[in-house]
Amino acid sequence: MTNVNRADLEEFLFQEALLIDNWQLPDWLKLFTDDAHYYVPSTDVAEDAAAENNLFYIADDRFRLGERVTRLMKRTAHAEYPRSKLRHLISNVLIRKAEGDLIEVGSVFVTYRSKDGQTDVYFGSNIHKLVKTGDGLRIREKRCILASDGLRPQGRVSFIL
């Protein structure tokens, strides 16, 4: 595929958000390459900090990301039973870098999570490292950088950001 423009990227990010909000996580997982990573850094480290020597909230390789999805689809993932209701708002989409088949896209997210009568807001920036493939765009890395000071009062990232 060639000539990906911002509208294509927005469409991709909106579709990704929709799969998460609908709890279609096995389908969401298919958006990732086999060597993909999913990161949520802690909020007192640099945005580009490495998970190899900094404590994050989440640092999944592709295997563990698959296990995360497997876990979240079970009734015994107690933190998400009954499942929370989610709405991801994705905005401010910007192409940060484009080299050959690789595109780095920045966006801003505001995500509402409601469970047991309690609603929490998560907000921050996403950096998606995307690869153009014959089957369309795939995610090689998704980094969700929370803009809040820690996870207070949200307390957990028990769903997919």
Next chain:
Amino acid sequence: MSGLDGQNPLVLVDRENHSFSVARRSFVDPVILEAERERIFSRCWLYLGHESELAKPGDFVTRQVGGRHVIFAKNPKGEFRALLNTCAHRGARVCRERSGNAKSFQCFYHGWIFGLDGNLRHLPDEEAYPEGFKDRPSSGLKPVPRFERYRGFAFVCFDENAVPLTDYLGKATEYIDIVADQSEAGMTVVGGTQEYSIRANWKLLAENSYDGYHAATNHATYLDYLRNTNGGLANVALVGEGRDLGNGHAVVEYKAPWGRPVAQWIPMWGEQGKTEIDAIFARLVERHGQERAERIATRNRNLVIFPNLVINDIMAVTIRTFYPVSTDYMQINAWALGPSEESSWAREYRLFNFLEFLGPGGFATPDDIEALEQCQRGYANAGEVAWNDISKGMNRNPPAYDDEAQMRAFWTQWNSRIGGTAA
């Protein structure tokens, strides 16, 4: 056994009948929270930070400890200091950054400048004050009343008359030693803090931090994950003991099948991992002898130092503190600790291991958070269902790692401090 008001008991113990109960009122009553602030968080030794967080003279971190704002700093001579972060003049916090390096702290309100020992160095329009004003102790940043360290762990206490830290820690020092002895060059806090919260009473997290009984159901998906991971498990059964260490401190010590960066190999770590782990273990044997090396390397320890310091030496080492904001809301800080000399391989796997279980994005902690919040919700029924049962294992000796002796140690100390009489 009188309670806070001299009448209604909060902890009921009947050893003969193996019964130990805690009143659910303890988790919901604001009067009890006030008593905890006064009699526990203003009297007990509380964890401030780890020496490794301040590498160079001038380094500081700011932190809330026991409701107070504290600066933990290293002065120009390299000495550790704990200062109350409030200007002597009108009270503003003089340092608003989380961490950094400074020669002095200037209050931005009127411009008073304090040294890293707390002394007032400069104040604008000094002529308007009597001679010697600047040098009065009351003009400086007040040090925390008590500040002592044990093997890299720095503690403060707001009670001038408290016993020395090592007396307070008592038998818990044995378990801090086991963590500190994992490194020759000194343990270090890895960059990055997990800062989160739970909508539940703080004491529920003390219980949960060394609760061996809840794993099979509450953490079913974590155990599934370990089984799904090719080579994720060592051929080791979960077995061990709970121990009351006195002064409210307690520990569970046990063997478990997960990998430990110091030092239990799992097949998933491959040949490189085997070489690394073997070398770490061999060095432990050289330094501490076979028996102690095996204890350090192959046993896990979940330690709670009363009231709110968790040092869990499990699939990674975490330091965790938690404070009540209200009866049904607590704030938690968690750090990862590792040997400063460990290889990049060991550090990477340590953090990978940490996140598979621990923290608000892990495969286990979110389910703990859910459990604690559901307990708190259940206490809305405390008027009708008034007691928690903490009796598991009272009928056997020694108690197993998945019994509740460790929680009984916590509650007994809590009860005697709050004003009841522990049985």
